[in-house]
Structures are given as C-alpha cells and as structure tokens.
Amino acid sequence: MDHEKVNILLVDDQPAKLLAYEVILKDLGENLVIASSGREALELLLKTEIAVILVDVCMPELDGFELAAMIREHPRFQKTAMIFISAIQVSDIDRLRGYEMGAVDYVPVPVVPEVLRAKIKVFAELYRKTRELERLNHELEDRVRARTAELENSTAKLRESEQRRSMAIAAGKMGSWDWDWISGDWMWDEGQYRIFGVSPETFEVNPANVQALLHPDDLDQLRKAIAEFNKGTRAYETEFRIIRPDGEVRWCVGTAAATVDDSSRVVRVSGVTVDITERKRAEERQNLLAREVDHRAKNALALAQSIVRLTRADEVKAYVSAVEGRINALARVHTILSLSSWQGAELSRLIDEELAPYSLGGQIMLAGPKVQLLPATAQTLALALHELFTNSAKYGALSTRSGRLTIGWQVEDQVLTLNWEESGGPLVITPKSRGFGTRSLLASVESQLGGQAQFDWRAEGLLCRLEVPLTRKSAATTASGKFEDASSAELQRASG
Known part of the structure; x- marks a missing residue:
C-alpha cells in the first residue's frame, strides 16, 4: 500500500558511517536527510519535519547527549523519536543518561542492518500513524466545530423564532396548548395561563380544573368537540366563555387539530386559544x-x-x-x-x-x-x-x-x-x-x-x-x- 514518505535524519561526523546508514535504510523507501554535525542537525530540524533521528553518541563539539538535550528543549520536538548509535561499550548509567536526554532506543556498533531497519521502520510507522491520527482529529474537530456552529445557529434561529412566536401570541392575546389523548396529560404555554387568569405555579392543568374555568353554558362545546374527534374529525373550532378565578368573564375562540396513529386513532390534540373579549x-x-x-x-x-x-x-x-x-x-x-x-x-x-x-x-x-x-x-x-x-x-x-x-x-x-x-x-x-x-x-x-x-x-x-x-x-x-x-x-x- 502506498503511503506518504517521512523524513529520517541521520547525524554522524563520519561520512563513511552516514553512507553505511543510507545503504542499510534505503530499502525502507523513506526520505533520508544527512547531517554531519549536531549544529547542522539543529538547522535541518528547524526547516524540515523529521519523523526519526538516528544520531551518533560520540561527536566532536556537540555529542549525541547534548544534541538530544537541546532538541528536547524545543516544544516542537519533544516527542520526536531519537535512536542513539554508540561505538563504545555503553554502561547502564550511560543508557540512563541517554533516556533522560530523550532517547527512545540504543543501537550498538557494529550495526546489524536488519535490526536497524526494523527499529527505524517501527518508529517511522508510528510517526505516520500519529500524524494520520492528528489529521483525523483535526478533521473531526473541524466537523465538530462546524456542526456545533450549525447547532448554535439553528438554536439561535429556533430561539428567535420562539421569541417571535411568543411575542406574536402575547400581542394577539393568544395561547397554545397540547393534550395527550392517551395519557390525559396537558401542556399549556404562558399565553394560555394568562388568558385563563391563572398561574403555572398554583394551577394544575387537568380536565377537572380546566372544566371548572369554563362557563357552565359552554361546557357542551367541550363535550361536542371530544365527540367530534372520536368520530374522526381532525379539526374543530368554536367560541366559548371562561370565568377567571377573580370572576371576570372572557370570550375566547378555540381551534384544535388532532394527531392520529397508523390505525387512525387520535393520540394527541393540539390547539390555539385566542382571547376575543375586546372584539366581542x-x-x-x-x-x-x-x-x-x-x-x-x-x-x-x-x-x-x-x-x-x-x-x-x-x-x-x-x-x-x-x-x-x-x-x-x-x-x-x-x-x-x-x-x-x-x-x-x-x-x-x-x-x-x-x-x-x-x-x-x-x-x-x-x-x-x-x-x-x-x-x-x-x-x-x-x-x-x-x-x-x-x-x-x-x-x-x-x-x-x-x-x-x-x-x-x-x-x-x-x-x-x-x-x-x-x-x-x-x-x-x-x-x-x-x-x-x-x-x-x-x-x-x-x-x-x-x-x-x-x-x-x-x-x-x-x-x-x-x-x-x-x-x-x-x-x-x-x-x-x-x-x-x-x-x-x-x-x-x-x-x-
């Protein structure tokens, strides 16, 4: 499977060793970047995106440990994989120091080509998968941000629409309600409470309480509406009077529409109430x-x-x-x-x-x-x-x-x-x-x-x-x- 090549930085002060590393790693099919000193390696790091660094421990001026410490101090390279190559016998203390400087592995000399290739390949693949994961995360974050923005925009529009609806209902002395035909549960909006002259904190919306607010001479209108819906009527409109708790009589016009299930059975009735007292x-x-x-x-x-x-x-x-x-x-x-x-x-x-x-x-x-x-x-x-x-x-x-x-x-x-x-x-x-x-x-x-x-x-x-x-x-x-x-x-x- 084709994949995007990554850059592997080879750092050594001896050209012969660099050539040997190139020959060993050529079959990996990655981009090999050469640096003959620690300072040159730092310059290349600042200019190029590096996946793995292969560095010799023993170098004049700036050895491998010092180079590793300088690389790790830069926030951009704190997670870059570094493999040390040492031509001398490395003690446990030296290994510990190398790991503290940021090394992820050691390769002793003489270098075994298969081992070096295997280690470099592992870290190169790890880098590639990490970059792919980062890319996917960025795309996901972008999609999440875009979706969040859409939701916020939709929510804002819905809120604005609801505010306009509430203002229109308030200005038109209207109220809306919803009645679950199966459970008997009622839902009133603010306008409905206002028309009936009751408060949502003190008034429980149920059939008995609602009927108690209707004018006795208009109770038959409610019974007639229920009967019509049971017969299959989908919409109903009527004028009726209510008697508020303070005794004031108000004229209203009610419009209701039924929602049915697959068997044409009424499951919900929703409607709008308009206070028409002033018109009357x-x-x-x-x-x-x-x-x-x-x-x-x-x-x-x-x-x-x-x-x-x-x-x-x-x-x-x-x-x-x-x-x-x-x-x-x-x-x-x-x-x-x-x-x-x-x-x-x-x-x-x-x-x-x-x-x-x-x-x-x-x-x-x-x-x-x-x-x-x-x-x-x-x-x-x-x-x-x-x-x-x-x-x-x-x-x-x-x-x-x-x-x-x-x-x-x-x-x-x-x-x-x-x-x-x-x-x-x-x-x-x-x-x-x-x-x-x-x-x-x-x-x-x-x-x-x-x-x-x-x-x-x-x-x-x-x-x-x-x-x-x-x-x-x-x-x-x-x-x-x-x-x-x-x-x-x-x-x-x-x-x-």
Whole structure:
C-alpha cells in the first residue's frame, strides 16, 4: 500500500558511517536527510519535519547527549523519536543518561542492518500513524466545530423564532396548548395561563380544573368537540366563555387539530386559544351604537317633522327661515353629540354653537361651571336656547347694539339652573299670548326633561329661568324610546 514518505535524519561526523546508514535504510523507501554535525542537525530540524533521528553518541563539539538535550528543549520536538548509535561499550548509567536526554532506543556498533531497519521502520510507522491520527482529529474537530456552529445557529434561529412566536401570541392575546389523548396529560404555554387568569405555579392543568374555568353554558362545546374527534374529525373550532378565578368573564375562540396513529386513532390534540373579549365588546358596542343611531335618526326626524308641521308664519319667507333655524339648531347639537360618540355635550359648547350665527361683539356675557349634558337633555336644551336666541335677536336685547344678554348657570343637587337675563334692548311688553317658540320651549323643558321654565317679561328686558334635572333617570326619555312620541305630542299641544 502506498503511503506518504517521512523524513529520517541521520547525524554522524563520519561520512563513511552516514553512507553505511543510507545503504542499510534505503530499502525502507523513506526520505533520508544527512547531517554531519549536531549544529547542522539543529538547522535541518528547524526547516524540515523529521519523523526519526538516528544520531551518533560520540561527536566532536556537540555529542549525541547534548544534541538530544537541546532538541528536547524545543516544544516542537519533544516527542520526536531519537535512536542513539554508540561505538563504545555503553554502561547502564550511560543508557540512563541517554533516556533522560530523550532517547527512545540504543543501537550498538557494529550495526546489524536488519535490526536497524526494523527499529527505524517501527518508529517511522508510528510517526505516520500519529500524524494520520492528528489529521483525523483535526478533521473531526473541524466537523465538530462546524456542526456545533450549525447547532448554535439553528438554536439561535429556533430561539428567535420562539421569541417571535411568543411575542406574536402575547400581542394577539393568544395561547397554545397540547393534550395527550392517551395519557390525559396537558401542556399549556404562558399565553394560555394568562388568558385563563391563572398561574403555572398554583394551577394544575387537568380536565377537572380546566372544566371548572369554563362557563357552565359552554361546557357542551367541550363535550361536542371530544365527540367530534372520536368520530374522526381532525379539526374543530368554536367560541366559548371562561370565568377567571377573580370572576371576570372572557370570550375566547378555540381551534384544535388532532394527531392520529397508523390505525387512525387520535393520540394527541393540539390547539390555539385566542382571547376575543375586546372584539366581542366592540361588536356589542357597534350593535348598540347602530340601534342608538337608528333611534337618534328617528328622534331627529320626529323633531324635524314636528317643527315643519307646527311652525307658523304669515309669509313663506318667514316660515322657511323659522324652520331652517330650528333644523340647524338640531344639526349643530347632533354634530356635537356625534363628536363625543353620543356620550353627551358640554353646556358652554351648546351656547357657543348657538352664538355662532350672531356677530355681537361684547353684548353677551357667560358665567358658569363646566356641565356635561346627557344626549336627550342636550338636544332639548339646544332647541330651547335656539328659541331664546331667535326671539332675542328679533325682538329683544340682541336686536339692537345697545342691548346686553347675561347667561349664567349653576348646578345643585343634580339640577341645572340657567338664568337668561336681557337688558338695554327695546321696551318689553308682556305678550297677550305665547308664541310657538315659547310654548314649545315650555313643553320640551317641562314635559320631556321634567324641569321648569319661568318667564318674566320685565320692561327692561326678558328674564327667563330654566331648571333642568341632570340625572339619567329624569332626563333619559329619549333613551327609553319615547322621545319621538313625546316630541310630537308636546309640540302639538304647544301649537294648540
């Protein structure tokens, strides 16, 4: 079998001996390197990879023992095989010294060719196998390093993927679970515990404990899912409710998939749970808002219908102006309520909206705290304020630049008291009969809101006092679905 040749260093100060060694070792088929002195041998060692050194003990300047000691001091040659050749009788002490210097064997003179060849061959093969083993070890280490790097890279990617999955699950309010169909063992991830409002340190995942957290009305969903899997269904999805230990009810959607063995028997069921409580609440709010919008639309249409039907005027132009003014008042308060998602309207905002059509400079003074009105109260009060502003602009203080209007309000015991005081305008004469605006104002405030409206037509200006309850019980006529009927009926009576 062909093999890679190794270098054998022959060291002797006598050329004849070197030639003899070459002849003896030629048949080994190795590379023979010649050195005629110890120093030359050291130079060759530094330049060439040597497998075995054959060195004469007796040499001038640097003998074999000294050369061996110098070779062994170098880290690179601490394991290089050295064979001493001695032409003199070697004592046990000399042998011991040689071994201490690093020799691995002795060959006496006269040299027996077969013995020398056999020893050199053994050490050459040993060197070759050692080098091969080192090479294999390096390759193995390289493969181990490469494999380790691959595993670390795969582990890092898996960890990163798991982190992304955990973040996605956490962000999506999701949890995953696994159920061993045979043993009954459960496995929940962190998201699953979080959805059910329990802790992995205190909650044992088992069928009994899990069922205890399900809403009683939804237990049949679990039984149905189990039955479906037993029938051969491979996937199942359903919505259900859970009751957390703190009593909070949460809506969830569960998706499960079955794993079967070779005989199509279910062995494992895995799934994902998604908390959809917020979506359910949003749907409920949307449905409620849709019903509310429908109710508000009917309410506005009923008001508009009553306004159109009951408004009186001597000429078309005056009629159109009156109708438009009242419809615009409704539109303005509707806009305010829409911007608040029909949660209510602030009183000063209503007044500002009614003031907007008039450029009155400093004729009007407002004074009062922030008051949040319910939608029904806001709509009715907006129409009342519109009638007051319209009458004042036509006949009262706002009809002349010298007129002044003071609007002040306060809240006590959930009752809003609004004082409207005019002065500096034309001389006021108490009307013999109430017009549509005054009668509709009285009807809406007193009948719809359960409040009171008082008018005092003083000569120096109108004084009006409105008392309006702010509580939902008193002001929620529209919320109960009666606003349309009340609006029409009261306005009809006002027109009578």
